[in-house]
Amino acid sequence: MIRDVLAKTVALVIALVVVGALAFASPLPKDVRVLLQNIEVYIAIYGIYVISLNLEVGYLGLPQFGKVMFLLIGAIAVGGIATKLVLLIYQNAIFKAMGAYPLAKISDYCMYYQYSVTSLVNQMLAQNPALGLGYFLFGVALAMVLSAGLGVLFAYPAIRLREDYLGILLLVSGEFLRVVTYYATPVACGVNGAVIPDPFAWALGETRTLVYFIATSAFLIATFLVFDAIGNSPFGRALRAIRDSETAAAVFGKDIVKFRIRVLAFASAFAGLAGALLAYYFDYTILGTYLPIYTFIGWTMLILGGLGNNVGAIVGVVVYYIVQTLLDIYKNSLQAVLHADPTYLAYAIFGLAIILVLMYRPQGIVPEKPVKTIDLNKVRERIQRKIK
Amino acid sequence: MASKTLWIAVAVVVVVVVAAIAALVYKPSAPAAPTTSSAPSASTSTTQATPTSTTAASVKTVTIGALLPLTGSLQFMGVSGQCAIQLAVQDANQMFASKGIQFQLVVQDSACDPTAALQKLQTLYSQGIRFVAGLTCSSELSAVKNFAEQNHILITSISTSPLLAVPKPYIFRLPPTDNAQAKVLAALYHMLGIKRVVIVYRADAWGQGLTQAIINETKKYGIQVVGAFGYDPSPSAMPAAEQAAVQKASAALGTPGPDAAFEIISFDQDGAAVVQAAMNDPVLSKVRWFGTDSNVYGTAIMQAGGQALAAAKFMGAVASPNPDDPHYLHFANEFKKFCGHAPTGYDPYYYDTAMIIMEAIAETGSTDPTVINSVLEQWGKNGTYVGATGPVYFDQYHDRQYASYLIVGVVIVNGTPTWINAGFYNGTTGQITVFPQGQALFSS
Incomplete structure (x- = not known):
């Protein structure tokens, strides 16, 4: 089992190295390489997001319709908390340069001075890469902790209820948090959005993208390793048992509520990590844009790739991004063939793809396989040897 | 040992990636020169992608x-x-x-x-x-x-x-930035003898920014903004959010009078909800109303309460060249022919x-x-x-x-509420010129 997980992880590492080399050190035209570089970063971030969704939906059968909430919490951790911490650290230098403390009047800062202050902070972070790294890791860790806590908190009222009630509660919780934080300026500059200092301000141009590619790939590899190990552990097998028949699992002594809480906390933490990475990568976040569509994009990726296995989750993300990018590039050409407005083409194609996959290949591109466990005879032999 | 499925998945990903890169590297040949004799529908994209x-x-x-x-x-x-x-x-x-x-x-x-x-x-x-x-x-x-x-x-x-x-x-x-529009609106209030203004605004970046800019600019003329009330502009919150903001604005203004004004910072659809709420309000229905570049010329706002807009001598400012400017006239004519409707905003x-x-x-x-x-x-x-x-x-x-603004208002023409060009704010001189058809809107 361990060897299987490690082999898959090694395959992922090799794939990332190959596509990384293609994007950063190949003779492809620069404009194509730049697109590949950025798509790879998105795939790595959304890979983490969809793998975490897979644990909830694919392994446990939890109706996670509020997944975008954790991207939002990640953005709040970075744009609303970690950013303010850096501003506090540099507040005296900012006061010297601009004559005002940035957080003294948050509404003015958000509306007028964010870019000037952030530009100054970036210059200072460029001189202090260690602090930049600390700020990056703090934001990431905070996002994970907050997401885990809030994930359980928001789901708790319906954690014992039937799946549909829990799904609706999670969906509503995501919207509730989005609307409340979007209109609260102190959280992350509300409707203006938060400009985020760059933790890797020392890296410019393509180097910056390379740093983000390495960072996001490392997190993706770690996420894959952890989630695949969990999925193939006794814990993972218990999750599948609950998914397939809650009643049967309960009869065998499995506490369904405890499993739900653990999975929600663990998966939410990693979705929060994806949200934090996205916010850092963009240097900017506006909380009002974390709409439920991002939950359903995650579901689309997962359904296409295959539920209940992490390879399928990553394949779904890759296929989604490649198809979407090709559609963006060629939709105007397709318009001539289809004689239709291409604006909604991507929505139509992905909608159709989901219907077709669910009708003809509900297991997705990469189907779930039974978990390999150690042969019972080998277990008996080991026990016998120990007894002797 | 990694499963066969894994290697199939890896192979699928590699094939898809290679195909995608090939598609990216391949540049489609330039299409024939675009046809210019007929107007395309406003919702379709134009010609095929081709690099320089x-x-x-x-x-x-x-x-x-x-x-x-x-x-x-x-x-x-x-x-x-x-x-x-x-x-x-x-x-x-x-x-x-x-x-x-x-x-x-x-x-x-x-x-x-x-x-x-x-x-x-x-x-x-x-x-x-x-x-x-x-x-x-x-x-x-x-x-x-x-x-x-x-x-x-x-x-x-x-x-x-x-x-x-x-x-x-x-x-x-x-x-121009929203600060420029706020300058025009403040100059307009001052010209009309307004001393008290209450604002209802979309609670988004644009609405909040413009509201703050108006508050700053009106201070220069000694005009008091007695209250500014935001509403959630999402369609799901409509019209309750707008109604609640209008009620608060009415209470903040207190008593109507010739020195009082109601500023509506909205787009067209949400502006219609604000107008519907304000037209029956005992205080707001008795003061002058002002709008912004994003609700003047609006069709929804006009349908919702054209008569009320005319009665309130509604005016707003749109960054625009002088409507008699030959460049703008040429554009407006061409736009109407090409797109099938007059240019707005x-x-x-x-x-x-x-x-x-x-x-x-x-x-x-x-x-x-x-x-x-x-x-x-x-x-x-x-x-x-x-x-x-x-x-x-x-x-x-x-x-x-140095952006200039056209001041647009609503008057009754042949019994029908109609948008008219009431005046012009010259961005270079800061002067407001009232057009003959706009005299009624500027009278007390």
Whole structure:
């Protein structure tokens, strides 16, 4: 089992190295390489997001319709908390340069001075890469902790209820948090959005993208390793048992509520990590844009790739991004063939793809396989040897 | 041992990636010259994607991009703006045909979503496109700012947020910032003897920014903003959110009077909900009403309460050249023929976002964004470019300055409430000129 997980992880590492080399050190035209570089970063971030969704939906059968909430919490951790911490650290230098403390009047800062202050902070972070790294890791860790806590908190009222009630509660919780934080300026500059200092301000141009590619790939590899190990552990097998028949699992002594809480906390933490990475990568976040569509994009990726296995989750993300990018590039050409407005083409194609996959290949591109466990005879032999 | 499925999955990914890269590297050949005799529908994209190239007939083909909110909350602006940009491309192809330059347009939907905007910009970049017009939302511009700067993509935008009044190489904003509109509105209040103003505004970046700017500008005239009440502009909150804000505004204003005014900072649809709530209010229905560049000329707001708007002598300001300006008149006529309706709000600005780029390319013969950036900076100092929105001057942040505003109001014409051009605010002199048809709106 361990060897299987490690082999898959090694395959992922090799794939990332190959596509990384293609994007950063190949003779492809620069404009194509730049697109590949950025798509790879998105795939790595959304890979983490969809793998975490897979644990909830694919392994446990939890109706996670509020997944975008954790991207939002990640953005709040970075744009609303970690950013303010850096501003506090540099507040005296900012006061010297601009004559005002940035957080003294948050509404003015958000509306007028964010870019000037952030530009100054970036210059200072460029001189202090260690602090930049600390700020990056703090934001990431905070996002994970907050997401885990809030994930359980928001789901708790319906954690014992039937799946549909829990799904609706999670969906509503995501919207509730989005609307409340979007209109609260102190959280992350509300409707203006938060400009985020760059933790890797020392890296410019393509180097910056390379740093983000390495960072996001490392997190993706770690996420894959952890989630695949969990999925193939006794814990993972218990999750599948609950998914397939809650009643049967309960009869065998499995506490369904405890499993739900653990999975929600663990998966939410990693979705929060994806949200934090996205916010850092963009240097900017506006909380009002974390709409439920991002939950359903995650579901689309997962359904296409295959539920209940992490390879399928990553394949779904890759296929989604490649198809979407090709559609963006060629939709105007397709318009001539289809004689239709291409604006909604991507929505139509992905909608159709989901219907077709669910009708003809509900297991997705990469189907779930039974978990390999150690042969019972080998277990008996080991026990016998120990007894002797 | 890794499973067979894993290796199948890896093989699928490799094949898909290789196919995708091949598709990316492959550039489709240039299509035939676009037809210009018929107007395309406002919701369709135009010509095929092709990077800068030279055809056999020595006609240089330059492709520019447009990133517009064709879906989402600002779809109504994006769809109309797309038509304005298509018109600009058609005009440029006629104007600069003698120079051997042919322009093509590739349109992407940004949905007013920063994440989508950046991804679409990266897609345009991969197609060899280095000039992008029409970015609408300030949040989108914030998200793409660094990528555009690092990769030398020249962007022209209609964003107006004061937050982005910062150095931003390769990005130019054609409309003035919201501070300029606030100046006009404050001057208008002052001219009409207003001393107390209550504001109801969309609680988004634009609404909040403009409200704050009005509060700042009115202080200079000794005018008091007695209250400013935001509402959630999402359609799901309509009309309850607007009604609640109007009730608060009414209570804050207290008593009606000739020195009091009600300012509606909204778009068209949500503005209609505000008007419906305010027209029966005992206080607000007895004072003057003012609007903004995003609700004047609106059809929904007019349908919701045209008579009430006329009774309240509703007026708002739209950044615009003088309506008698020949450039604007030409644009307005062409736009109506091409798009099938009169230009509203930001349409002339969308037109200029594309035309200023194409004119700079045609005049210099260069498709280097760095060169065009310098040219636009120089033109912005001298006001060299004169487009549908008049002469364009840029400040040190590449934001429009000296913008003039048309003052638009509602009067009853033949028994029907009608939008009219009531006056003109000259951005250079700061003077308001009242047109003969607008006299009734300016009388006490």
